[in-house]
Amino acid sequence: MKKIINLKVNGDIYELAIEPWRTLLEVLRENLGFTGTKKSCGLGTCGACTVIINGSPVLACLTLAFEVEGIDILTIEGISQKGSLHPIQESFIKHGAIQCGHCTPGMIMSAKGLLDKNPHPNKDEIKKALAGNFCRCTGYKKIVEAVEAVSEGK
Amino acid sequence: MTIKPDKYSVVGKRLPRVDAAIKSTGEAKFSEDIILPGMLFAKVLRSPHAHAKILNIDTSRAEKLPGVKAILLNKDTEEIYAAPDETVLATDKVRFVGDEVAAVAAVDEDTAIEALGLIKVDYEPLPAVFDMEEALKKESPKVHEFYDDNIPDNINVSFGNVEEGFARSEYIREDRFVINPTHSCFSEHHMCVAYFDSSGKLTVWTPIQSSHFIQKNMAYNFKLPENKVRIKIQNVGGAFCGRGSDRTYHYIAALLSKKTGRPVKLRFTSDEEFLVYRGGGKYIMDFKTGVKKDGSIQAVYGNFTIDSGAYLATQFIVLRFLALNLQMLYKVNNAKCEGKLVYTNNPPYFFHHGAGMVAMRFAFGSQLDQIAQDLGIDPVEMNLKNAVTKGYTTPSKIHYASCGLSDCIKKTAKQSNWKKKYGKLPKLRGIGIGCGMIRSGGKGMFLYDTSAAFLKIQEDGTVHLFTGLPDMGQGSYTAMAQIAAETLGIRLEDIIVIAGDTEVTPLDIGAISQRGTFTTGNAVKAAALDARGQIAKLAAGKLETKPSNLIFRDGKISVKNNPEKAMNFSDAISEALNSTEGRYVMGRGFYNPPITAADPKTLEGNSSLAYSFGAQIAEVEVDPETGFVKLLKMTAAHDVGFAINPMAVEGQMEGQIFSGMGQTLYEECLMENGQVLNPSLLDYRTPRPLEIPEIESIIVESNDPYGPYGAKEVGQGPIQCTSQAIANAVSNAIGVRIKEVPITPERVLAALRSKDRDSCKP
Numbered sequence: 001m002k003k004i005i006n007l008k009v010n011g012d013i014y015e016l017a018i019e020p021w022r023t024l025l026e027v028l029r030e031n032l033g034f035t036g037t038k039k040s041c042g043l044g045t046c047g048a049c050t051v052i053i054n055g056s057p058v059l060a061c062l063t064l065a066f067e068v069e070g071i072d073i074l075t076i077e078g079i080s081q082k083g084s085l086h087p088i089q090e091s092f093i094k095h096g097a098i099q100c101g102h103c104t105p106g107m108i109m110s111a112k113g114l115l116d117k118n119p120h121p122n123k124d125e126i127k128k129a130l131a132g133n134f135c136r137c138t139g140y141k142k143i144v145e146a147v148e149a150v151s152e153g154k
Numbered sequence: 155m156t157i158k159p160d161k162y163s164v165v166g167k168r169l170p171r172v173d174a175a176i177k178s179t180g181e182a183k184f185s186e187d188i189i190l191p192g193m194l195f196a197k198v199l200r201s202p203h204a205h206a207k208i209l210n211i212d213t214s215r216a217e218k219l220p221g222v223k224a225i226l227l228n229k230d231t232e233e234i235y236a237a238p239d240e241t242v243l244a245t246d247k248v249r250f251v252g253d254e255v256a257a258v259a260a261v262d263e264d265t266a267i268e269a270l271g272l273i274k275v276d277y278e279p280l281p282a283v284f285d286m287e288e289a290l291k292k293e294s295p296k297v298h299e300f301y302d303d304n305i306p307d308n309i310n311v312s313f314g315n316v317e318e319g320f321a322r323s324e325y326i327r328e329d330r331f332v333i334n335p336t337h338s339c340f341s342e343h344h345m346c347v348a349y350f351d352s353s354g355k356l357t358v359w360t361p362i363q364s365s366h367f368i369q370k371n372m373a374y375n376f377k378l379p380e381n382k383v384r385i386k387i388q389n390v391g392g393a394f395c396g397r398g399s400d401r402t403y404h405y406i407a408a409l410l411s412k413k414t415g416r417p418v419k420l421r422f423t424s425d426e427e428f429l430v431y432r433g434g435g436k437y438i439m440d441f442k443t444g445v446k447k448d449g450s451i452q453a454v455y456g457n458f459t460i461d462s463g464a465y466l467a468t469q470f471i472v473l474r475f476l477a478l479n480l481q482m483l484y485k486v487n488n489a490k491c492e493g494k495l496v497y498t499n500n501p502p503y504f505f506h507h508g509a510g511m512v513a514m515r516f517a518f519g520s521q522l523d524q525i526a527q528d529l530g531i532d533p534v535e536m537n538l539k540n541a542v543t544k545g546y547t548t549p550s551k552i553h554y555a556s557c558g559l560s561d562c563i564k565k566t567a568k569q570s571n572w573k574k575k576y577g578k579l580p581k582l583r584g585i586g587i588g589c590g591m592i593r594s595g596g597k598g599m600f601l602y603d604t605s606a607a608f609l610k611i612q613e614d615g616t617v618h619l620f621t622g623l624p625d626m627g628q629g630s631y632t633a634m635a636q637i638a639a640e641t642l643g644i645r646l647e648d649i650i651v652i653a654g655d656t657e658v659t660p661l662d663i664g665a666i667s668q669r670g671t672f673t674t675g676n677a678v679k680a681a682a683l684d685a686r687g688q689i690a691k692l693a694a695g696k697l698e699t700k701p702s703n704l705i706f707r708d709g710k711i712s713v714k715n716n717p718e719k720a721m722n723f724s725d726a727i728s729e730a731l732n733s734t735e736g737r738y739v740m741g742r743g744f745y746n747p748p749i750t751a752a753d754p755k756t757l758e759g760n761s762s763l764a765y766s767f768g769a770q771i772a773e774v775e776v777d778p779e780t781g782f783v784k785l786l787k788m789t790a791a792h793d794v795g796f797a798i799n800p801m802a803v804e805g806q807m808e809g810q811i812f813s814g815m816g817q818t819l820y821e822e823c824l825m826e827n828g829q830v831l832n833p834s835l836l837d838y839r840t841p842r843p844l845e846i847p848e849i850e851s852i853i854v855e856s857n858d859p860y861g862p863y864g865a866k867e868v869g870q871g872p873i874q875c876t877s878q879a880i881a882n883a884v885s886n887a888i889g890v891r892i893k894e895v896p897i898t899p900e901r902v903l904a905a906l907r908s909k910d911r912d913s914c915k916p
Contacts, residue, residue, distance in 0.1 A: 035187040036180020040341050040391075041424045045835035048341060076180040089178035093170045096801040099809065100627025101177030102184060102341035102391030127843040134835060136339050136392045137627045138805060139812030140843045 005069050009034065010078030016065075024068060025049045025060035028075060036076040036105050040134070047133035050106035050113075051075050057113035059132075076105035079112060087150050088112055097146040099137035107133045111147045120151050163708055164640040165863050168801040171632045172651060173389070173625065182389045185359045186421060188347045194223055196410050196420040197266035198403070199256040199273055200429065201248035204499040204828035205282035205295060208246050208275060211256060216272035221265035224413040225273070226257040226406060234375045234405055237467035239298055239306065240502075242405040248277070249297055249464035250501050251828045252429030254402055259410040259418050282499040284828050286438065286461050289498050297464055297497035306466040308494040309473040311757055313481050313549035319453025319488030323444025327525050330440050331517035332894040335461070335823040336506040337433040337838055342391020344430055345421035348407035352415070355382045356408055361390040361397060364664025365622055368400040369656045372408065387654030393626035394507040394813070395870065396432060398666055399468060403430065428501075428823065428833035434510065435461035435503030439517040445525055449536045451486050456514065458493035463502035469495055471599060472510045478757055479511055480518070481548045482765070483559075483591045484540035489549065499828045507813045508873045509667075511592065516818070516895055519588045519878025524891055532576065533882065534567045537589050537769070544856070551758050552765070556866070558793030558856035559767035563589060565852050570771040570789035576886075582776045586882025589769045590874025594867035595762035596667030598751035605674035606660035606744035607681040609638060613731055615709070615724030617642065617649045619681075622662025623674040624654040628869055629802040630670045634678045636798050637862050641682035643706025644723055660744070668867035671798060672764050673745055675862035680743025688739050693726045747860070763860040766867045768792035770811070770875035772883040778906060781899030783884055785815050785845075791852035792872050796864035800853055806868045807851045814876025815847065816840045822896050 002017040009032060016031055025042075028034040028051070040048035042061050049060040052074040079086040088111050091097070098104050107130060114121055114129035121129070126147045127140075135143065176182040213225045231242040244255050256273055260266040281295045288294055289304045297304055320326060340361075347359040356378060362368055365385040373380040390397070407420040422430055440457040458476055462469050477491035526536040542548070544557040566587070567573070575585045597603040608620040619638050625631045631651040639646045653659060662674055690701035693711045697704070703714045712720035730737040752759030770790040776783050788811045797803045820839045824831040832838045857864035877895060885891045890905040 029187075030189070033189075035183070035189075038180065038184070038341075038391075039186055040343065041835055043424050043834055043836070045424070046341065080179055085175065085178065089175075092178050093174040096168075096170070096805050098171060098174045098177050099629065099805060100341060100392045101173070101182050101389055104177050105180035108178065124844075127846065130843045134339070134341065134840070134842070136341055136394070136813070136840075137809045139808035139810075139849070140846050141808045141812075141849055142805060144843060144846065 005065060007065060007073065008070060009073045010075060018065060020066050022065050023061055024063040024065045027065040028060060034075050034077050038102055038105055040102065045134070047110060048103050048106040050109040050133065052109055052113055055116060057110045076109060088115065088147070091146040091150045095142050095146040095149060097138065097142040103133060103135045107135065107143060115151060123148065162640055162863070164646055165636050165798050166796065167799065169632065169636065169646055169799060171629055172635050172646065173631055184342050184391055185345050185347060185361050185388050186342060188359045190347065190349065190417040193417040193419055194259040194261060194410070194414060195263045195266050196257055196259045196407055196418050197263065197270050198254050198406065199270045201244065201251060201253040201255055203248055203277050203279050204251050205280040206248050206277040207280060208244060208248065208255065209278055210276040212274040213256070216258065216269040219265065219269050219272060221261040222258060222269045223261065223416070224259045224410050226409055226413065230413065231405065231409055236400065236402040236405055237465060240402065240465040240467055242402050242409065250499050252501055253464065254406070257406045257410060259414055282828060284498050284500055284825065286436065286459055286496040286498060289496050297499060301497065304497040305494045306462060306497055307470045307473060309477055310492050311477045312490040314488035316453045316455055316488045316490040320444045323452040324447045325525065325529060326442065326444040327521055327528065328440070328442045329521050329893060330438065331520060333437045333513040333516065334896065335433065335435050335503065335825065336817055336821045337428055337823055338394050338396040338431055338506050339835065339840060340392040340396070343422050343427050344403060346404050346407040347417060347419045348404070348411045349417035350408065350412045350415070355384065357384040357386065358404060358408065359386045359388060360404060362387060363393050363397045363624060363626060363666050364399065365624065365654045365656050366661055366664055368404065371400045372404065375405065376408070384657040387624040390624055390626035393665070395505045395509050425833040428830045432502055432504035434506035435463055435500070437513045439514065441517050441521045443521050443525060447529060449526060449529060449531045449539050451484050451540050453488040454480050454486050455490045456480050460493065460495050461498055461500060461503060462495040463498060463500045465502040466495060467502060467504065469504060474757060475509065475511060476514050478550055479514055481550060482552060483542060483589060485542055485546065487549055500825060501830065506817065507810070508870055511874055512814065512817060512877050515588065515590050515874045516877040516881055520881050520891065520893065523586065523882040523885065533587050534563060534572055537563050537587060552760050554765055555763065555860060556795060556856040556858040557767055558854040559589065559591065561854050562767055562769040562791035562793055565791045565854065566769045566771045566789045569850055569852060570773070572771060582778060582887050584883040584885065584887025585771060585773050586879050586886050587769060587771050588875040588877065588879030588882060590871060591765055591767045592668055592867065592871045592874055593762040594672035594764040594766060595669040595747055596663065597747050597749060598761050599667055600663055602746055603663055603669065603673060604744055604746040605662045605677040607674065607677040608660050609681050609685060609741045611685060611727050611739040613728050615644065615648065615727045617644065618652060619649050619678065620652050620659045621674055621678060622654060622659045622664065623670050624665050626665060628665065628670065628806060629799065630665060630674070632802060633671050633798045634674060637675050637678045638682045640863065641679055642686055642723070643711065644709055668869040668871065670869065671865050671867055672861050673747070675865060676745035677743050679862045680745060681741040684743050685739050685741025688737065689726050689730065692730050692733070693721060696721060764795065764858045764866045766793055766795070766871040768871050768875050770879040772879040774880060774883040774887055776884065776887045776902060781902035781906070783819050783897055783902060785819065785847040785880060787848040788879070789850045790872060790875070791854050792868060793854040793856050794868045795858035795861045795866035796855050797853050798863065798865050803853055803868050804851045807872045808849050810873035811849055811876050812841060814873045815880065818877040818880045818895055819897055822898070
C-alpha cells in the first residue's frame with residue numbers, strides 16, 4: 001500500500017514510504033518530526049498548519065504529501081537561518097504578538113507569504129492575508145502591528 | 155500608556171515574553187507534539203442519540219481487527235467517576251449526542267477509527283428534552299435518575315432586604331435577558347497522552363489550567379499515591395476558563411494505557427471539540443432593579459435559569475459567583491439571587507471566556523443603561539454614582555483594599571469623547587458603556603488557595619524558578635520571572651521558568667479564578683525574598699553594613715545611599731558557595747490569602763484580598779439593510795493594581811475585547827434536537843482580522859496593598875465589560891434594546907422591524 005516519495009523540505013530531500021492518502025501535515029509532523037507546523041482543526045478553517053509551497057502559503061492539512069513531491073516546501077523550521085530568527089519572528093516577539101503560541105507558526109508563514117510578494121503592504125492587505133489564520137488569544141491587533149513593522153523596516 | 159518612574163528595573167517594563175522566541179519558531183512543545191516510542195492512538199465511540207438506553211454492545215468484530223490493542227467499555231473503567239454525575243464511559247444510558255460509549259486504542263488513528271465502525275451498539279431511544287422550560291415540567295423525561303426534577307443545583311440567597319429596597323425605590327424595571335451557547339474554540343484541541351509505566355507510575359501530558367487538581371483527582375480515582383501521578387503541562391493552546399480540571403478523556407487515555415502497558419494519545423477532531431468542549435450554555439436571566447430618581451440603586455433581584463446540558467460536573471460554582479456579583483460592582487445594599495441549573499439532553503456545558511459572569515454583566519449592565527435612558531440620566535454618571543470605591547465593604551462582607559473603578563469610568567469617558575458623542579452621534583451610530591470587576595484568587599472554591607514557588611541559583615548568578623502555574627498564553631511565565639528578577643535585582647534573561655510538572659514543581663492551585671499574578675506572584679516574591687535574605691546576610695558582612703541596608707538591583711548589591719560600596723550579585727552567590735559554609739542559595743515561598751473563606755451557605759465573607767475593576771466604552775455602526783453591527787472602537791480601562799508587564803496587560807485587554815465582541819455579535823452554537831448544527835470554524839462564525847476594531851487600552855494602577863508590587867488580575871476582568879458596552883451602544887444606535895446575545899443581523903433586523911411597527915401604532 002505504501003509508496004516511495006521524495007519530499008523536499010527546507011532544502012533537504014527526504015525519501016519516505018507512505019500511504020498515498022497521508023496529508024502533508026501528518027507526514028511533516030509524524031514522519032519527519034517537524035512539529036513546528038501545528039495541527040489544529042484539520043479542516044482548512046484555522047490556518048495553524050500553514051507552510052509555504054512554491055512561494056505561496058498553503059494549508060498542509062488539506063494537501064496530500066504526494067501532491068507536492070519534489071516541490072519546494074518551506075516550514076517554520078526553515079525560515080530561521082543559522083540560529084538567527086527571521087525578521088518576522090523578531091517582530092512578533094518584540095511587539096507582543098504571541099500569547100499561547102499555537103497559531104503563531106502558521107501566522108508567521110502567512111505573513112511571510114505576503115511580505116515575500118508584497119514587501120510593503122497596507123494594513124488592509126495585511127489583515128486580508130491573515131484572515132485565514134485563527135487566533136483566539138490576541139485579538140490580532142499586535143499581530144497586524146508586528147507585520148506592519150517588518151514591512152516598514154522597524 | 156503611563157510612563158513609569160524608574161522605581162523598578164524589571165517589573166513595570168514592556169519586556170518580550172520569556173517563551174516568545176521558541177513559540178515563534180514552533181519549537182515550543184504542546185501536548186500534541188508529544189510522540190513516544192510504542193505510542194498507541196485512541197478514538198472514542200459516541201452516541202448518535204440524545205437520550206437512549208444501551209441494550210447491548212458487541213465488540214467482537216472490532217477486537218479481531220489487526221492493530222487494535224484494547225477496547226474500553228464502562229465495565230473496564232474501575233467504577234471511576236470523572237465527576238459526581240458522570241462516569242468515564244456510559245453505563246446503561248446515553249444522555250447527549252456525543253456521549254462516550256466505548257474507546258479503542260490501536261497502532262494508528264486510521265485503525266482506531268475503523269475499529270469504532272465495527273463496534274455494534276443496540277440502543278433503545280428514549281424521549282429527550284432540550285428546552286429548559288420543558289425540562290422543568292413535571293412530566294418531562296429525567297436526564298439523571300437520581301434527581302426527580304432535572305435541577306441538580308439551585309440557589310436562593312439574599313443580602314440586605316430586597317423587599318425594603320424595592321419599596322424605597324422610585325423607579326423599578328424588570329427585563330428578561332438571554333444568552334445562547336458558545337464555544338471556546340481553543341487553537342489546541344482537547345487532548346491527552348497518558349502512560350502507565352512498568353513501575354506503576356502514571357504520567358499525563360495534557361493542556362489544562364491546573365496540574366494540581368488533576369493529579370489529586372487521578373491519584374484518588376486510580377488509588378495511587380499522589381507522587382505516582384505525574385502531570386506534565388506543556389504549552390497550552392488557550393484555555394479561557396474551559397480547561398479547569400480532569401475530564402472523561404483523561405481517564406479514557408489512562409485506562410487504555412493501563413490495559414495495554416503502552417503510551418496512549420487521545421485527541422479530538424474539530425467536530426468532537428464542539429461535543430466535548432463544554433463552552434457556555436444558554437442562560438435565561440430575569441432582572442429587576444429598583445433605583446431612586448437620581449439613579450442610585452436600591453435593590454437588585456436576579457433569577458437565573460442555566461442549561462447545564464447532560465452533566466453538571468463542576469458547574470455548581472456558577473450560581474454562587476452570580477449571586478455574589480450582584481453586589482460587587484455597584485454599591486447595592488439589597489440584593490437577592492435565585493437560580494437553578496437545569497439538566498437537558500444538550501451537550502454538557504461549562505464556561506466560555508468570562509466564567510459565566512459576562513452573561514450576568516450583559517443583563518445587569520443593559521438594564522442599568524435602560525434605566526438611565528428611561529430616567530434621562532447619562533449612563534456614565536449612572537455608573538459613577540453607583541460605583542464601588544476603595545475601602546468599601548459589600549453586604550456579603552467582600553472588602554476592597556484597592557479600587558480604581560471610578561478612575562476607569564472617568565478615563566474611558568474622557569478618551570472616548572463620551573460627552574461630545576452620547577446622544578449626538580448620527581443615525582445608526584451608537585455609543586455605550588459597560589463596567590465590570592472580578593476577583594484575583596479563588597478562596598472558597600478550593601479547600602486551600604495556595605501557590606508555592608521555589609528557586610535555585612547557579613554559581614554564576616542565574617536562576618531556575620519552579621512554579622506550578624501553567625501558561626495558557628496569558629503570560630504567567632514572564633510575569634513570574636519579572637517578579638523574581640526584580641526582587642533579586644537581576645535581569646529577566648537570567649531566569650528560566652520551569653512550570654506545571656507535578657514531579658518537579660511545587661503545589662499550585664493553578665491558573666484558575668484569575669489567581670496567577672496575585673497569588674502565585676506573591677509566592678514567587680516570597681521565594682525570591684527568602685533567597686535574597688540568605689544572600690544579604692553574606693553580602694552585608696562583605697560590605698560592612700546591615701542586611702536591611704542593601705539594595706539589590708541591575709545585577710549589583712549595593713549599600714543604600716553609598717552606591718560605590720557594592721558587589722556583583724553573581725560574586726555574592728559564588729562567594730556563598732565557596733565559603734566555609736558552602737551555601738547553595740535556594741529560595742522557597744508560598745502564599746495563601748490569609749482570610750477565612752466565605753460561608754458556603756450564606757456566601758458571607760471575603761473571597762480574595764484583591765479585586766480588579768474596569769470600564770469600556772464601545773462605538774458601533776449598524777447597517778439597517780443587513781442588520782450587521784460593526785464595532786468601530788473600544789476604549790477600555792482596567793485597574794490591574796500595577797502592570798507587571800504593560801505590553802502583556804494590553805495583550806490581555808485586546809484579546810478579551812475581541813473575544814467579548816465575538817460572544818456579543820457573532821458566536822452561537824446553533825442547536826437542534828441536541829445536535830450542534832455548526833460544529834466547525836467555517837460555520838461557527840468568530841471575528842477574524844478584517845473585523846478588528848480600533849482599541850485604546852488604558853492601564854489604571856491602584857497599587858493593591860496585598861498584590862506583588864501592587865499587582866492584581868487581568869485574566870478575565872476586561873471581558874466582563876465588553877458585552878454590555880457593545881449591547882448598550884447598539885441600543886443607543888437603533889433606539890431599541892436587544893435583550894438576547896449574540897446580537898446577530900437577524901436579531902437586529904427583527905428589532906428594527908418591531909420598532910417600525912411600534913412607531914406605526916396609533
